[in-house]
Amino acid sequence: MSKSKITRRKFIKGAAATAIAAPIALRQGGVAEAGAEEDRIVKAAKKVGPAALNGMMWSLYWRNYPGLNKEFKGKTGIYMEKVNDVPNLLIPQRAMAEAISRSGKFDFFHVESMMIPSLVAAGLAEPLDGYMKDAGFKLKMVGNFKKFMTYKGKTYAMPTDGNVCPQLIRKDLFENPDERKAFADKHGKPMKWPVTFEDEVELCKHFHRPDKDLYGSGSLRDKANSSFWYWQYLYAAGGFPFTDDAEPTLNTPAAQYAMDTYLSYKQVSHPEAAAWGSPQMIPRLVGGKIFSCQYWDGIIGKIEAGKFPTTGKMLYDMPVGSRFSGKLIHRAFSAPVMGIIVNKLSPRKKQAAMWALYMSTAKNSTEVVGHPTMTFHDPWHPAHFEKGNKTAKVYTAAGMKAVNRSLLITCPPPYVTGYPEFKEAIDQNLSEAYAGRKTGKQAMKDTQEKWAKIVRKVGKRRLKKEIPFYKAMMPSMDIPPA
Amino acid sequence: MATEAAIKIGEQATSRTHGIKMFKWSLLSPLIVLALFLMPIFLLQIYFSLHSWTIYLSTWWAAEYVGLEMFQDVLTDKRFYWALARSFLFAGVSTVGCFVFGFALALLMYRPFRGQAFFYILFLLPMLTVPIVLTYAADMLLYRQGPINGILSFITGLDMRFTWLANPNYAIYTIILLEIWNWTPFAFIIMLAGLSSLPYEPVEAARILGANRFQIFWEIQVPLLRPVIFLALILRFLEAMAEFPKTWGLLQGGPGSATETIPIYLYIVTWQAFDVSKGAAMSYIIMVIMIVIILAAIRILRREKSALDALYQAPAPGEGE
Numbered sequence: 025m026s027k028s029k030i031t032r033r034k035f036i037k038g039a040a041a042t043a044i045a046a047p048i049a050l051r052q053g054g055v056a057e058a059g060a061e062e063d064r065i066v067k068a069a070k071k072v073g074p075a076a077l078n079g080m081m082w083s084l085y086w087r088n089y090p091g092l093n094k095e096f097k098g099k100t101g102i103y104m105e106k107v108n109d110v111p112n113l114l115i116p117q118r119a120m121a122e123a124i125s126r127s128g129k130f131d132f133f134h135v136e137s138m139m140i141p142s143l144v145a146a147g148l149a150e151p152l153d154g155y156m157k158d159a160g161f162k163l164k165m166v167g168n169f170k171k172f173m174t175y176k177g178k179t180y181a182m183p184t185d186g187n188v189c190p191q192l193i194r195k196d197l198f199e200n201p202d203e204r205k206a207f208a209d210k211h212g213k214p215m216k217w218p219v220t221f222e223d224e225v226e227l228c229k230h231f232h233r234p235d236k237d238l239y240g241s242g243s244l245r246d247k248a249n250s251s252f253w254y255w256q257y258l259y260a261a262g263g264f265p266f267t268d269d270a271e272p273t274l275n276t277p278a279a280q281y282a283m284d285t286y287l288s289y290k291q292v293s294h295p296e297a298a299a300w301g302s303p304q305m306i307p308r309l310v311g312g313k314i315f316s317c318q319y320w321d322g323i324i325g326k327i328e329a330g331k332f333p334t335t336g337k338m339l340y341d342m343p344v345g346s347r348f349s350g351k352l353i354h355r356a357f358s359a360p361v362m363g364i365i366v367n368k369l370s371p372r373k374k375q376a377a378m379w380a381l382y383m384s385t386a387k388n389s390t391e392v393v394g395h396p397t398m399t400f401h402d403p404w405h406p407a408h409f410e411k412g413n414k415t416a417k418v419y420t421a422a423g424m425k426a427v428n429r430s431l432l433i434t435c436p437p438p439y440v441t442g443y444p445e446f447k448e449a450i451d452q453n454l455s456e457a458y459a460g461r462k463t464g465k466q467a468m469k470d471t472q473e474k475w476a477k478i479v480r481k482v483g484k485r486r487l488k489k490e491i492p493f494y495k496a497m498m499p500s501m502d503i504p505p506a
Numbered sequence: 507m508a509t510e511a512a513i514k515i516g517e518q519a520t521s522r523t524h525g526i527k528m529f530k531w532s533l534l535s536p537l538i539v540l541a542l543f544l545m546p547i548f549l550l551q552i553y554f555s556l557h558s559w560t561i562y563l564s565t566w567w568a569a570e571y572v573g574l575e576m577f578q579d580v581l582t583d584k585r586f587y588w589a590l591a592r593s594f595l596f597a598g599v600s601t602v603g604c605f606v607f608g609f610a611l612a613l614l615m616y617r618p619f620r621g622q623a624f625f626y627i628l629f630l631l632p633m634l635t636v637p638i639v640l641t642y643a644a645d646m647l648l649y650r651q652g653p654i655n656g657i658l659s660f661i662t663g664l665d666m667r668f669t670w671l672a673n674p675n676y677a678i679y680t681i682i683l684l685e686i687w688n689w690t691p692f693a694f695i696i697m698l699a700g701l702s703s704l705p706y707e708p709v710e711a712a713r714i715l716g717a718n719r720f721q722i723f724w725e726i727q728v729p730l731l732r733p734v735i736f737l738a739l740i741l742r743f744l745e746a747m748a749e750f751p752k753t754w755g756l757l758q759g760g761p762g763s764a765t766e767t768i769p770i771y772l773y774i775v776t777w778q779a780f781d782v783s784k785g786a787a788m789s790y791i792i793m794v795i796m797i798v799i800i801l802a803a804i805r806i807l808r809r810e811k812s813a814l815d816a817l818y819q820a821p822a823p824g825e826g827e
Contacts, residue, residue, distance in 0.1 A: 116780075117777045120561045120777075120780055120782075123561055123566075124566050124782075126565070141562075142561050142562050142780070143561075145561070145562035145563070146561045146562060146563075147565070237651070246758075246760065247757070247758050247759065247760035247761065247762075248758055295650060295669055295672060296649065296650055296669055296671065296672040297672065298672040298674075298760065298761040299671040299672040299677070299756070299757055299760065299761060300672070303645075304645075304649075441562045442560075442562060444778055444779055444780050445779040445780065445781065447778075448774060448778045448779045449779075452762070452763065455760045455761055455762045455763075456762035456763065457762075458761070458762075459674040459760070459761035459762040459764065460674070461674055461761075461762045461763075461764070462762070481558075481560065482560075482562060486562075
């Protein structure tokens with residue numbers, strides 16, 4: 025038996041090979057890297073001890089979690105024992121009831137990230153950074169999206185659903201040679217992919233054929249969802265709803281432009297759009313009754329997974345933009361971005377935090393987001409967009425590209441304390457204007473006045489401190505790379 | 507003997523007093539328990555209405571005392587008055603609608619006939635439908651190209667594309683129609699009970715005297731039914747004032763504020779805008795309005811009952827001379 029001798033030469037060669045191969049292996053073998061991520065969380069979770077959790081989450085979201093819940097229970101003894109099935113729209117109210125009663129009964133709320141400032145102010149949201157540090161976990165989200173989970177520099181939520189709205193256009197109609205010729209004959213220019221809202225309206229007009237049950241635009245215009253689209257128009261116009269001094273700016277030309285844009289889609293929308301939310305619009309969208317819209321990305325998974333008239337017949341990209349500010353700006357909107365917020369008052373908050381972290385790793389979130397049929401959770405983690413990730417099977421490669429581009433330019437609604445009040449006021453006025461009960465100008469004036477009152481109530485000082493964080497959530501680019 | 511009898515009478519009197527006492531307590535105790543149960547809620551509500559509290563004030567005891575400012579805020583809020591007006595419109599029209607249809611059905615049903623039980627159940631079904639189920643069913647039925655417009659098109663021979671929900675001018679009337687459909691059985695039951703309990707003699711006498719069916723209905727049955735009619739109208743009106751699931755489920759008070767009634771506005775203020783203090787003040791103001799309506803209703807019912815008692819007790823012509 026000869027003893028192998030480790031020479032200096034052999035050592036240097038081996039070290040060099042390891043240095044080259046290790047990052048490649050880690051990047052390629054996502055599972056190996058992710059496995060380590062989960063192991064670290066499990067190790068930290070074991071230290072805080074087992075617990076049966078009581079969380080609040082809508083069943084449509086919960087249905088992708090039981091497998092992972094069982095897995096985490098097996099490894100740590102921490103698990104969701106009781107799921108309070110409350111629809112998304114009602115969870116903020118339940119959270120507020122908890123803020124009044126301060127019972128500590130619920131361990132976490134699965135709620136939209138826009139509620140973070142209010143829940144922090146109510147003393148209900150537990151910062152997660154300490155737990156992340158203990159578990160060696162780093163939250164990764166596409167682009168600037170991670171800031172949606174933070175408030176004043178602290179992380180308060182673990183994301184579950186990206187919920188960005190890319191552009192959807194009917195491919196079969198858009199690429200139809202006869203349609204293209206008819207458009208060119210009428211407008212004296214070739215039909216092109218729309219760049220601005222004005223371009224989109226023009227295209228929608230061409231395809232708006234109510235007599236054939238085909239409607240130009242399918243972007244929502246009901247009272248509950250009105251403002252999401254409004255923010256997109258405002259941000260793309262270079263606008264922002266507050267000054268640095270916390271004064272509302274809904275009386276500015278950009279705000280008025282956003283309102284005019286919002287109303288300009290009425291001519292190409294379904295006559296019942298004022299009363300239609302997703303339950304009414306989605307069947308029409310997947311059924312091929314809509315030419316174009318910006319819509320939540322889960323619809324891509326739905327369209328491509330089923331056997332609908334639109335399956336394989338849609339084009340996806342980032343939303344159209346605006347040149348109102350003098351330069352072309354594209355903005356998408358993400359709301360509600362759902363996340364798990366741990367209840368600060370819960371005696372099991374440590375365990376709840378560990379549970380939330382475990383669900384948000386690259387590997388585990390892929391299991392949730394990449395479910396073949398349950399597309400309520402949409403992609404958000406950079407790993408979801410990596411080549412070979414199973415999420416692309418659900419959303420298609422083109423769909424994933426559109427979602428990624430949209431996430432790079434996505435924006436939140438006003439991320440400040442009092443958001444529900446601000447939202448209610450603008451929703452009300454947008455809906456009044458859309459229904460023709462107010463002019464767009466009057467609606468903006470009324471919103472401005474109402475917002476000024478809300479600012480006074482929330483406290484200007486508080487808002488002034490929050491606005492820089494809200495501003496920092498805006499995307500760093502106007503046009504994402506192709 | 508006399509002493510024994512006196513003792514017996516005394517014992518009976520004591521036992522009776524004890525019985526009355528027990529009866530009073532048996533009635534009062536649940537009320538006391540209920541009051542004790544409700545009291546903390548009322549007190550908390552008073553606290554919120556006199557303090558400015560919102561979710562971002564952290565603990566509820568951190569709220570600032572503002573006196574009657576919240577009440578003033580509500581009473582100077584135009585949207586509140588519009589919501590109140592819509593509530594009265596909604597409750598008024600739907601109450602009349604429910605009553606007219608309910609009474610008509612009761613008139614068809616109050617005399618026994620073969621298969622009456624089947625129709626009875628059939629007419630009661632809308633009331634047994636959970637309002638939110640009705641809401642979602644209506645949502646699908648009332649599309650512009652939905653079955654209701656389809657049926658109307660078939661009947662009229664015209665292409666009916668009525669926008670039942672999205673048109674702000676008609677939306678509230680659509681919900682009123684749903685309310686009428688939902689709650690007509692309530693008026694039907696009350697009116698059927700009223701008609702069935704009417705004495706037969708006055709009707710028979712009128713018939714012998716040559717009165718036709720309309721005269722019997724209008725001059726005999728309706729006056730005798732007045733207390734029942736008022737009871738049906740009052741109960742239905744109060745119930746309609748509180749209608750929430752259909753209006754919220756279908757339109758959340760929209761389009762714009764076209765269907766924003768008081769319960770909707772109260773919900774928006776308290777649970778959407780999280781202005782708990784204003785919501786508390788508003789609920790007290792609404793409570794006062796409802797108490798006034800209820801007191802007026804009780805007065806009307808008392809007056810009607812007295813009038814009916816007087817009618818029954820009045821000597822017939824020629825009697826008591």
